[in-house]
Amino acid sequence: MGGMVSEWSDQELGQQIGAGRDEAAEAELVRRMGPRIRLYGMRHLRDESAADDLVQQVLITTLEALREGRLREVSKLASFVLGTCRMTVLDLRRNTRRKEELLEKYGPWSIAPAAAPAPALDRAQLTQCVERLKERERAVVMMTFFEEEGGAGVARFLGVSEANVRVIRHRAIHQLRGCMGVAA
């Protein structure tokens, strides 16, 4: 394969690693996959150190599979990594039973989250933008963080279907992004 390693696709990196130990290709794959796996970990584990553990374990498993030629279709690399993430999250949760009890009791959304992997928005501006929403849109957005899974409670409260709650929430999110000056 020609060109710089940084310009290769994920599949090309995987093929190169499978063809024989290539430290540059492995380093590039780690550089790309690490942050992606970390975002997955933050979503499902809500904990920075647990997400870091997930990154390490998944990358090790993926590299070993590529080196040993066990990944038959390199084009399905993302699918393999996703499956490995899921299994590893289950293992990590099994090993942290107390945190799982909290997650089950309060839901992954309502316990204090780890620091968001993105710069914080201007809180005062965001509050003003939320104030500008229509009442039902504001209620849906605010209750997103204090409702049971599935949104049935919010739907009942508004007298609409759960599908309509999603439509209302999406409309509100796009309006808020526009108000905050975020590109579409």
Next chain:
Amino acid sequence: MNCANPLDAAILFDYWAGKLSEPEEAVLEEHLLSCDPCGERLKEAIALAEGLRSVAREGALQTVVSEAFVTRAMQDGLRVRQYVVAANGSVQCTVAEEDDLLIGRLEADLRGVQRVDLSLQDARGAEMRRLLDIPFDTEAGSVLWQQSITLAKAAPSGTLVARLVAVEGDGERVIGEYTFHHTRTMPGPGAW
């Protein structure tokens, strides 16, 4: 580098908030594991979601909320101060520094009503703000109004009147009027 089919920002918000079905999550996650531009879009969605979460927990907004919202907030450890007011009644109220949410429980018969506005007036009857077409549960027997805890903590002693107004085809009628006599008990002078 751009993505040929970038993931919608609202869908990414739903993903972060745990609102997608498992099949929807699976498709989205597989895409995110191979697309850095969409990963950046997810980070923007996370910033918005976490910002909104903080705003929701701060109790600074004036908004109508559900019973489940209040219950869940208390389960999450937030200190919720509630005042129950009968239709055309009044209540003596205050707010403390450690309060997180301030809820007015406005008792009202909402059966047969299609649309309700919440009008907020000063002691002289001048409307300061109207919340249009508020959500309500006809069987609940009350409307839960979250007052801004930020404003309440800053406010001097005074009177606020809330009116639930049924908006009907040919006009509107007052369902109930609720008077809050606020006494400042926090240290320092109140000021807007």
